[in-house]
Structure formats: C-alpha cells, structure tokens
Amino acid sequence: MNYQYPDDRGHFGEYGGRYVAETLMPALLELEQAYAEAKHDPEFQREFDYYLRNYVGRPSPLYFAERLTEELGGAKIYLKREDLNHTGAHKVNNTVGQILLARRMGKKKVIAETGAGQHGVATATVAALFGMECEVFMGKEDIRRQALNVFRMKLLGAKVIEVASGTATLKDAMNDALRHWVTHVRDTFYVIGTVAGPHPYPELVRDFQSVIGNEAKQQLQEAEGCLPDAAVACIGGGSNAMGLFYPFVNDTEVRLLGVEAAGLGVDTDKHAASISAGSTGVLHGNKTYLLQDDDGQIQHAHSISAGLDYPGVGPEHALLNDIERAEYVAVTDDEALEAFQKLTRIEGIISALETAHAIAQVMKIAPTLDKDKILLVSLSGRGDKDMHTVADALEERLKV
Amino acid sequence: MVKMSRIATTFAALKQRRETALIPFVTAGDPDLDATAELILTLADAGADLIELGVPFSDPMADGPTIQAASERALAAGTTLAGVLQLVTQVRKKTQTPLILMGYYNPVFCYGAEQFVRDAAAAGVDALLLVDLPPEESGEISAVMRESGIDLVTLLAPTTPPERMKRLAAAAEGYLYYVSMTGVTGGQKISPEAIRVAVEELKKVAAVPVAVGFGITTAEDARAVGAFADGVVVGSALVKIIEENGQSEELLSKVAKFIVELKHELTAPAN
Numbered sequence: 001m002n003y004q005y006p007d008d009r010g011h012f013g014e015y016g017g018r019y020v021a022e023t024l025m026p027a028l029l030e031l032e033q034a035y036a037e038a039k040h041d042p043e044f045q046r047e048f049d050y051y052l053r054n055y056v057g058r059p060s061p062l063y064f065a066e067r068l069t070e071e072l073g074g075a076k077i078y079l080k081r082e083d084l085n086h087t088g089a090h091k092v093n094n095t096v097g098q099i100l101l102a103r104r105m106g107k108k109k110v111i112a113e114t115g116a117g118q119h120g121v122a123t124a125t126v127a128a129l130f131g132m133e134c135e136v137f138m139g140k141e142d143i144r145r146q147a148l149n150v151f152r153m154k155l156l157g158a159k160v161i162e163v164a165s166g167t168a169t170l171k172d173a174m175n176d177a178l179r180h181w182v183t184h185v186r187d188t189f190y191v192i193g194t195v196a197g198p199h200p201y202p203e204l205v206r207d208f209q210s211v212i213g214n215e216a217k218q219q220l221q222e223a224e225g226c227l228p229d230a231a232v233a234c235i236g237g238g239s240n241a242m243g244l245f246y247p248f249v250n251d252t253e254v255r256l257l258g259v260e261a262a263g264l265g266v267d268t269d270k271h272a273a274s275i276s277a278g279s280t281g282v283l284h285g286n287k288t289y290l291l292q293d294d295d296g297q298i299q300h301a302h303s304i305s306a307g308l309d310y311p312g313v314g315p316e317h318a319l320l321n322d323i324e325r326a327e328y329v330a331v332t333d334d335e336a337l338e339a340f341q342k343l344t345r346i347e348g349i350i351s352a353l354e355t356a357h358a359i360a361q362v363m364k365i366a367p368t369l370d371k372d373k374i375l376l377v378s379l380s381g382r383g384d385k386d387m388h389t390v391a392d393a394l395e396e397r398l399k400v
Numbered sequence: 401m402v403k404m405s406r407i408a409t410t411f412a413a414l415k416q417r418r419e420t421a422l423i424p425f426v427t428a429g430d431p432d433l434d435a436t437a438e439l440i441l442t443l444a445d446a447g448a449d450l451i452e453l454g455v456p457f458s459d460p461m462a463d464g465p466t467i468q469a470a471s472e473r474a475l476a477a478g479t480t481l482a483g484v485l486q487l488v489t490q491v492r493k494k495t496q497t498p499l500i501l502m503g504y505y506n507p508v509f510c511y512g513a514e515q516f517v518r519d520a521a522a523a524g525v526d527a528l529l530l531v532d533l534p535p536e537e538s539g540e541i542s543a544v545m546r547e548s549g550i551d552l553v554t555l556l557a558p559t560t561p562p563e564r565m566k567r568l569a570a571a572a573e574g575y576l577y578y579v580s581m582t583g584v585t586g587g588q589k590i591s592p593e594a595i596r597v598a599v600e601e602l603k604k605v606a607a608v609p610v611a612v613g614f615g616i617t618t619a620e621d622a623r624a625v626g627a628f629a630d631g632v633v634v635g636s637a638l639v640k641i642i643e644e645n646g647q648s649e650e651l652l653s654k655v656a657k658f659i660v661e662l663k664h665e666l667t668a669p670a671n
Contacts, residue, residue: 009536019505019532021462023557023582026564165468171459178461183583185559282506282532283459295480296510297458 003249005319010199013322015315018198020285024178027185032200034105039207044100051096052211055129056086058093060212062219063379067346068362075229075369077362079379080216082240083351089381090212090240091122095191097208099126102189109133109184112191113177115142115170115236116307116354117149118381119193124158134158137177140168142306149385167300170236170310174284194237195314198285202314209243216376217247228376229369230255234357235328236272236308238317240380245326255327258317259361261303262330270302273330274313275321288315304333304389305353307381335360337393340383352381353389406498406526407551407574410449411609411630420626420666422447423611424659425502425635427454427470429479431646433487438652439642444497446656447663450575452529452633455484455503462504462531464586466636469643481507481516485523492524500553500574502529505537514544521548527574529553535568553577558598569606575631576610578602583614586636590615592624599629623665634662 005012010032018028038044052058061084065077082090095112102110110132114120120136127134136158143150143162153160161180166172174197181190192201195209213231220228231248233241235258248254263271271277274289281290283298291299291311301311320326331339336353339360344350351359358377366375383390404412414421424443428436436453443451456474460467488499501520508516508530520528527550533541538552545552551574556565559582569576578599580590595612602610612625613633622632641658645651 017537018534019537020534021531021557021579022534022555023559023579025534025536025557026559026561165465166459175459175461179464179584182462183587185582279510282504282509284461285532287509290506292506292510294510295482296507297475298506 001250001252005316006199006203010203012202012315012319015287015318016199016202017287018285019282019287020198021182023182024185028198028200035101035200035204038101038104044104047100048097051100052093056092056096057084058211059215059219060084062216062223064223065347068343069366071346072363072366074366074371075373075375076371077366077375077377078220078228079377080212080244082212082378082380083349083355083382087118087122087125088384089118089122089352090209090243090378091119091193092125093211093243094193094205094208094239095119095122095126097204098189098191099130099132102132102191103130105189107187107189109188110191111135111137111177111180111188112193113137113170113173114193115173115309116305116385117142117146117153118307118385120158120160121149121152121156123191124153124156127158128156135161135180137161137163137173137180139170139173140164142169142173145306145389146385169301170306171298171301178284194239195242195316196237196284196286196288196312202286202316205239206242206246206316209239210246212240212243212378213245213247216244220374220376224374226374227251227254229373230257231376232257232259232358232362233378234259234308234354234380235313235317236261236310236354237312238314240378242314242316244378245320249325256320256325257361258326258328259357260328260330261305261308261357262332263302263304265332266330271330272301272303272308272310274311275317275328276330283312286315288318289313304336304393305357305386307352307354308357329361331357331360337390339363340390349379350383351379352383353386355380405549405551405574406496407450410498411575414449420629421449421609421611421631422659422663422666423450423452423631423633424448424638425452425454425633426642427456427467427474427639428484428487429456429474429477430470430639430642431473432477433479433483435646437487437491439655440491441494442652442656443659444495446659448497448659450498450500450631452500452502452635453484455481455501455507457504457507460504462584464584464636466586466639466643470639481511485519488523488525498526499524500527500529501525503531505530505533513541517541517544517548517550521550525550527551527553529555529577531555555579556602558582565602566605569602572606572608575608576602576606577633578610578612580612580614580616580625585614586617587615590621592621595625596628619661619665622662626666632666
C-alpha cells in the first residue's frame with residue numbers, strides 16, 4: 001500500500017479541504033507554507049524532539065497488561081501509556097508542536113477550543129512555557145463537567161472563555177474559537193486540538209501525534225519482535241487514534257480499530273458516533289462524517305466523556321473508513337464505565353473515560369483471539385478529571 | 401445573445417442614476433417564512449435594490465450574536481432549505497428585485513449541490529453567497545451554476561493579499577462582496593477610510609460591482625461607505641429590528657422606515 005494523503009490541496013480523497021471564510025484563507029495558506037518548511041527543517045524537528053523528551057517525558061512506556069490479558073484469556077494486550085505524559089494525556093504532543101510553529105511564525109497569542117479540558121490544559125501549559133498569551137474557549141456545559149481542568153487552565157495563566165451558544169459543548173467552543181480567530185487572525189495562532197478543522201490542521205496534528213505510533217512500533221518490536229495484530233484507540237475528533245494508526249497505515253496486516261462513543265446507543269439520538277451512524281457533510285472547515293439531520297443541520301452529540309462529545313470526526317478517519325483500511329465501531333456509556341472500573345481494579349490504572357471506550361472494545365475482542373495475537377491499545381489519558389462524572393454515574397446506580 | 405442577469409441590470413440602472421445599491425440582509429424564516437415573504441416585498445418597496453436572504457444554519461461560524469440568534473429562531477420555526485426555495489418561488493411572482501441566498505455550504509451540500517442549484521434557478525434565485533465555500537473548494541458547484549445562470553458571489557477580506565485579490569476579482573460573477581473588517585457579522589465599529597483605500601484598489605481590478613458589508617449599522621456608515629462602494633450591505637442592524645419587533649404589528653413599518661433612511665443616504669449627493 002502506498003498511502004499518500006492529504007493531496008496538495010489538503011484533501012483526503014473526497015474529505016478534508018479548506019471550507020472557511022475568506023478572512024481566514026490567507027492565514028491558512030501562510031500556516032501551510034510555514035508547516036511545510038518546518039517539517040523539513042532538522043532544527044525544528046530537533047527542537048520538537050527535545051521538548052517531547054525533556055518536558056513531556058517521552059518516550060511514554062509500552063506496558064504489557066499481564067493481568068488484563070490473563071483475565072480476558074485471549075490476545076496479549078499492550079498499553080501505550082500516553083496517560084503518563086506531562087499534563088496527563090496525548091494532547092500535549094500536538095500542543096508542543098503547534099506552539100513551536102506559532103513561535104516560528106512570530107505569533108504572540110494563542111487560542112484553543114476544548115471539550116474535556118485536556119487540550120485546553122495542554123495549550124495553556126505550553127503557552128506558559130513559552131510566555132504566550134492564551135485564551136481557551138470552552139462550552140458552558142463542559143465547564144460544569146470539568147471544573148478541575150478549568151481551574152488548572154486558570155492557574156497556568158490562561159483565560160477561559162465560556163461559550164453558551166448552541167449546545168454549549170465542544171462544537172460550539174470551536175465555533176466561537178473560529179469567530180475569535182477571524183477577528184484577531186493577524187496576531188493570533190489557533191491551536192486546534194484534533195485532526196479536524198481546515199487544511200493543514202488534520203495533517204499537522206496527525207504528524208505531531210504520530211510519535212505515539214512510531215514509538216509503540218519500535219517498543220513492540222523490542223518486546224515481541226513483531227507488529228501488533230491490531231491497533232485500538234478511542235475516537236472523538238480522532239487525534240490519538242490517528243497518531244497511533246498512521247505509522248501502521250502501510251502495514252496492511254495490522255488491523256486498525258477506531259472506537260467511537262455510542263452514548264446511550266447508536267440507535268438512539270444520544271451518541272457521538274459520526275462514522276458508525278453519521279453522513280457526509282461540511283463543518284469547521286472540513287468535509288467529513290457528521291451527525292446531522294436531512295437538512296444539513298448539525299445535531300447534538302452525546303457521550304459520558306466530554307472529549308468524545310463532538311458531532312464530527314477528522315477527515316482522514318472518514319477516508320480510512322471508506323477505503324476499508326480502518327474499522328470503526330462504537331461503545332456505549334455503560335460499556336465504557338464497566339471497562340473503566342475493570343482496568344482500575346485489575347491493573348491499577350485509572351484511565352480517562354475517553355480511553356475507557358478503547359478498553360471496552362479490547363474487552364470484547366481479546367477473548368475471541370488466540371493467545372499469540374497482540375493488541376496494541378492507546379491509553380490516551382488519565383482519569384483524574386473524570387472523578388466527578390464517574391462518581392455521579394456509579395452513585396446513581398447504587399441508589400437503585 | 402446572452403440575456404443580462406437581474407443583478408447586472410440592477411447595477412447598470414443604479415449607475416446611470418448615480419446611486420449606490422442598498423442590499424439589506426434578512427434571515428429567511430425569522431420569525432417565520434410567511435413573515436419573510438412580507439418583509440421581502442416591504443424591503444423592495446422601501447428602496448432595497450438587491451436582497452440577501454440568509455439560509456439558517458445550526459453552526460453559523462462567520463456570524464455575530466445577532467444573526468446567530470436569528471438563525472436559531474428560524475430553525476426553531478421549522479425553516480428548511482426547501483422551504484426557503486418555496487418562499488423565493490412565491491415572492492418572485494411579485495417582485496423582480498434580485499434575491500441572493502447567503503449561508504453556509506453544508507445545507508446546500510446535503511440537499512445535493514447540483515440539484516440545489518437547478519432548483520434555486522427555477523425558483524428565481526439570482527446568486528449564491530456561501531461564506532465557507534472559498535474558490536479553492538467551489539469546483540463541485542461552479543460548473544452547474546454557470547450552466548444554470550446563477551452567480552456565485554466571491555467574498556474578499558482585508559486579509560486577502562493583493563495578488564489573490566486581483567485573481568479572484570477578475571474572475572468574479574454578479575458582484576463582489578468586500579468584508580469591511582476582520583471579524584464576524586455585526587462586529588465592531590467600521591473605519592470607512594481604511595475600507596475606501598481597499599475598495600478603490602479592488603475596483604481597479606474587479607470585473608463586477610463591489611459591495612461592502614459586515615458592521616455597517618447606521619445611516620452615517622451607509623453614507624460614508626456608499627460614497628465609494630457600488631453597494632452597501634446592511635444585515636445585523638436590520639435583523640435587530642426584526643428581533644425586537646418580530647411579533648409586533650409595527651414590524652413592517654419600522655423596517656420600511658429604516659430602509660427609506662438608508663436609501664436616502666445612498667441617493668443623496670455623496671459629497
């Protein structure tokens with residue numbers, strides 16, 4: 001397989017592109033140019049590697065989850081520990097890359113959108129590190145759900161801007177971030193948190209996150225001397241999944257498995273499974289799978305995890321789905337909660353609720369596979385931020 | 401022989417009369433489609449030269465709070481893209497004022513872009529202005545638009561570099577929409593002098609008339625911008641009147657009064 005996407009106009013097959021207002025078009029062309037130069041500049045790569053190693057704490061460990069493997073009685077399960085990164089999730093890989101790019105472009109201010117708050121915290125962190133002004137747009141509903149991360153961002157010196165429009169969640173935060181960017185585009189760099197948005201964001205976020213898959217590939221080679229049989233990751237916008245998948249795209253013997261949030265079920269109107277149950281459309285600068293009605297109005301997404309609560313998905317996942325290079329399934333809130341508790345009790349790892357969706361899928365497939373098979377799983381983030389949500393969900397059950 | 405479009409005819413007539421086009425914007429379906437039908441006729445009677453009809457969208461990323469709210473009201477009232485086309489069909493029987501549908505690409509894409517263009521032409525739509533469909537992405541719609549005789553209006557912004565501006569302006573259809581500031585609709589106070597410099601440059605290379613919009617809220621703004629632009633778009637300020645008087649019997653008379661005032665500034669000698 002010779003996989004080369006995006007094309008020179010930022011398209012992943014029919015997906016991706018640059019569906020933005022003219023005011024932003026020159027900024028995107030400038031960013032594309034700056035990134036193309038940085039990508040081939042050894043000095044930029046050296047700097048990126050330096051901060052990933054010494055500031056983020058990379059390489060992150062690849063951990064053989066022996067007890068989980070025994071318990072499930074099938075394939076060997078390896079966890080790529082992105083939860084052990086500085087700030088507690090994979091998000092920081094991308095924000096380090098983008099802040100270095102922003103600095104290279106001479107920008108002094110950065111903005112970001114955030115859902116669970118992990119990307120907001122990761123952006124506020126690198127903004128503090130490089131002395132840049134930082135504003136984070138966050139839905140009112142998410143501010144309520146993720147109070148801890150809001151406080152972290154404020155401590156880091158960022159201004160958190162409450163977004164009350166629309167559904168007051170991640171998609172609306174992105175709308176308001178784009179509105180702010182249109183107004184301040186001349187001096188502001190927009191740090192997008194996932195592999196979505198207009199070109200070149202899906203490409204550059206994927207590239208910065210590919211450190212996940214590249215390291216895991218090498219670590220698994222050392223541990224087992226082979227490739228995994230499958231790579232599994234949860235998907236909201238899809239940045240940790242894209243980072244895990246991309247280095248394996250040409251290794252067609254490796255199954256790529258993306259796990260979306262099924263919320264209360266993909267046959268209900270409360271889920272966030274854009275690929276499993278959505279249709280093609282254009283939102284936030286790119287063409288991709290979306291949750292929308294017949295008239296092209298975007299619908300509410302729902303997931304117990306704020307980070308997956310988005311009615312779209314990165315355009316490259318849409319392509320990987322259509323060319324059948326990756327498979328996409330969906331896991332419900334309940335299944336994710338179950339997996340969350342199992343991993344906690346059996347391995348002593350409290351993962352993010354987002355990550356628990358990937359674990360839930362592993363719990364479904366590992367027992368069906370032979371013991372010599374290997375599952376590589378992105379443990380994308382830690383669960384401290386979700387304690388309130390989990391407590392609420394569990395207490396409600398205990399009351400019955 | 402090619403028949404001159406309603407838009408071209410309108411601008412040619414205005415030029416002869418030494419007037420600047422007044423282009424009001426209203427969101428279709430705010431407060432409901434029947435009211436919009438009456439509003440369109442009122443606008444045309446009161447002096448609107450072209451009318452931009454906003455197609456409501458759930459995620460209007462280029463709009464400020466006023467038009468966001470109008471979009472929400474229109475969607476809550478059950479407005480669909482098919483409904484907007486029916487509205488145009490209906491009012492087209494009563495007015496020849498050019499009607500431009502303005503909005504976002506997704507509803508059009510979901511309708512089926514080619515089918516939409518054909519249906520829009522049949523309904524009597526004169527042009528489309530799709531805020532998030534830059535020339536780089538308009539390939540899948542531009543061919544069928546040319547065939548159907550509707551214009552795809554190009555937007556240019558203060559951030560557009562000169563080389564790009566020249567290229568896009570030369571290829572423009574209908575009229576050019578110059579975005580008066582970096583921002584969303586209904587944004588901060590405009591600076592007519594900065595706009596004048598940009599618009600005068602633009603007119604040297606433009607193949608079509610140049611209209612200016614975003615942030616023009618008062619008769620004074622309209623007069624200042626009308627002195628050098630071929631057209632002036634007023635959106636949020638008008639939508640605000642509809643927001644405040646949507647259920648009132650005085651809605652049409654208040655809207656008419658505002659339009660008459662604006663048009664007066666665009667017909668009176670500018671200097």
